[in-house]
Amino acid sequence: MIDFMLNGQPRHCEAPPDTSVLELLRETLGQTGTKEGCASGDCGACTVAIGEAGPDGRVHYHSANACITPAHQLQGRHLVTVEGLAQGEALHPAQAAMVACHASQCGFCTPGIVMSLFTLHEAQHASVTTPAPLTPQRLEAALGGNLCRCTGYRPIREAALTMADYPEQRPDWLDLAVDATASEQTPATDSAFVQPTTLAALVEERRHHPEAPIVAGATDLWLDVTQRLARFERLVDVTRVAELNAIEEATLEDGREGWWIGGAVTYSRLEPLLAEHYPTFAHLLHRLGSAQVRNRGTLGGNIANASPIGDTPPVLLALGSLLWLAGPSREGAGKAERELPLDDFFLDYKKTALNQDKEHAGEVIRALFLPRPDPDRHLRVWKLSKRREDDISALLGAFSWRLEAGVLREVRLAFGGMAAIPKRAVAAEAALEGQPPTVANFQAARAALRQDFQPMSDVRGSAHYRELSAANLLERLRLAIAKSETPSSPEVMLHAYAH
Numbered sequence: 001m002i003d004f005m006l007n008g009q010p011r012h013c014e015a016p017p018d019t020s021v022l023e024l025l026r027e028t029l030g031q032t033g034t035k036e037g038c039a040s041g042d043c044g045a046c047t048v049a050i051g052e053a054g055p056d057g058r059v060h061y062h063s064a065n066a067c068i069t070p071a072h073q074l075q076g077r078h079l080v081t082v083e084g085l086a087q088g089e090a091l092h093p094a095q096a097a098m099v100a101c102h103a104s105q106c107g108f109c110t111p112g113i114v115m116s117l118f119t120l121h122e123a124q125h126a127s128v129t130t131p132a133p134l135t136p137q138r139l140e141a142a143l144g145g146n147l148c149r150c151t152g153y154r155p156i157r158e159a160a161l162t163m164a165d166y167p168e169q170r171p172d173w174l175d176l177a178v179d180a181t182a183s184e185q186t187p188a189t190d191s192a193f194v195q196p197t198t199l200a201a202l203v204e205e206r207r208h209h210p211e212a213p214i215v216a217g218a219t220d221l222w223l224d225v226t227q228r229l230a231r232f233e234r235l236v237d238v239t240r241v242a243e244l245n246a247i248e249e250a251t252l253e254d255g256r257e258g259w260w261i262g263g264a265v266t267y268s269r270l271e272p273l274l275a276e277h278y279p280t281f282a283h284l285l286h287r288l289g290s291a292q293v294r295n296r297g298t299l300g301g302n303i304a305n306a307s308p309i310g311d312t313p314p315v316l317l318a319l320g321s322l323l324w325l326a327g328p329s330r331e332g333a334g335k336a337e338r339e340l341p342l343d344d345f346f347l348d349y350k351k352t353a354l355n356q357d358k359e360h361a362g363e364v365i366r367a368l369f370l371p372r373p374d375p376d377r378h379l380r381v382w383k384l385s386k387r388r389e390d391d392i393s394a395l396l397g398a399f400s401w402r403l404e405a406g407v408l409r410e411v412r413l414a415f416g417g418m419a420a421i422p423k424r425a426v427a428a429e430a431a432l433e434g435q436p437p438t439v440a441n442f443q444a445a446r447a448a449l450r451q452d453f454q455p456m457s458d459v460r461g462s463a464h465y466r467e468l469s470a471a472n473l474l475e476r477l478r479l480a481i482a483k484s485e486t487p488s489s490p491e492v493m494l495h496a497y498a499h
């Protein structure tokens, strides 16, 4: 049973564990305003808003792709769809602006666009201080996950920029405390969509059902349902596990300071920490998926999914991150935990150290260690993709190094898209370690890339394109180092780079 609110009304629904929010809406509840376009999180036609109580006790809404959001994750949450916005004849400002700007033609994308604008409008409303101005960058970030095939984006953008000028028509029920009408308690243990709230309960579930897939934001896993027609009889949701949602400062035994970031922390929650400490990494997040994907996708999911073109693993490899894994203990009750350098995590295509053997059956990513930035250690990240918004990498290079007395030290060069796994270029690193950043040394590093990688050809790029681009990124790195050595030249600001 799923207990949640839909547009201000309590709902109680039964659904198999692999039902999406979109299926629940359209097929069970007859709410067909939310459209299905791609069923893979790409087009945004199915965008809805999901509200949950924040630490301030207020309900905060984020946009999500209903087609790849598990319906059971609505438990205790407030779902808002396009049907809920107008009050009688009075349109919500997002709708009124879309009408006035002629921002809809066939209308198929329109409900999704209205819902993305609605969450943006809500973010302005929820702001305790003076809301940040709606800059073109903020609008583009909010709308980057919504495709329109016939209107063209200029009128849609115009609607977004002017919606604040329309009379506020905000349904009162938006502020209803979610818990007052729908219970947040963990569903019955016999549910096939298991939602533990503690690590101990998660580990017990893993002991008894190590084969049941884990789901976090579902932005990867749910494509198995919608694109590959997989059926899941039992799923374990990690999004409510307190330990996996924590971000904690920590000092490792080797003295390194940093943060343990819970495996279920979403990109949207991670962004402020990165913006403060790793602007380069934060900039990359702006190029990772769309707002809908970043609101739900997690760091743990990106790592466990082990895609060779996942964006965060190369950056985390370059930073020397560690994983904190937890699973059922083999000796009996309780859990077994271990720390593993990320360097040792990716074994082969989509094969990781998780569940690697019997001893580690049922393991999960509890957290990831992000070292505190060191002013002497530099980081550059360049992502190459065909589109700027909402596109997976063809290639990603993440490079970190120190420059001591004109010599490169602790060089870590990691790439995505160059091998079956996200991987460091150890031969190229060796060519630069302890050397000055000269043209000749970088030439040697570029040549060494051939020992490190034999990339494949696919729809995103040929093997030749990848080899050439990886070498070019190293040359770009050399130029960036040379430029930052010259006091008069400004730092290269375009850290995440896409075209």
Ligand SMILES: Cc1cc2nc3c(=O)[nH]c(=O)nc-3n(C[C@H](O)[C@H](O)[C@H](O)COP(=O)(O)OP(=O)(O)OC[C@H]3O[C@@H](n4cnc5c(N)ncnc54)[C@H](O)[C@@H]3O)c2cc1C
Binding pocket: 040, 041, 042, 213, 214, 215, 216, 217, 218, 219, 220, 221, 222, 238, 244, 263, 264, 287, 288, 289, 290, 293, 296, 297, 298, 299, 300, 301, 302, 303, 304, 305, 309, 310, 311, 312, 354, 363, 364, 365, 366, 390, 391, 392, 393
């Ligand atoms: C439209 C779209 C655009 C995207 N763009 C990008 C992009 O630009 N760059 C990019 O890197 N990715 C992109 N992705 C992929 C995806 O969003 C990320 O990989 C995301 O981080 C996955 O996290 P999740 O929480 O949604 O994982 P899920 O889909 O819930 O899970 C993914 C896998 O990880 C496992 N898993 C999840 N959490 C844990 C855990 N704590 N412990 C052990 N196993 C776990 C699951 O069992 C599953 O096998 C995109 C996806 C979509 C749909």
Ligand code: FES
Binding pocket: 035, 036, 037, 038, 039, 040, 041, 042, 043, 044, 045, 046, 047, 065, 066, 067, 068
């Ligand atoms: S239907 Fe395209 S994102 Fe959901």
Ligand code: FES
Binding pocket: 103, 104, 105, 106, 107, 108, 109, 110, 147, 148, 149, 150, 151
């Ligand atoms: S109005 Fe037709 S797809 Fe946008």
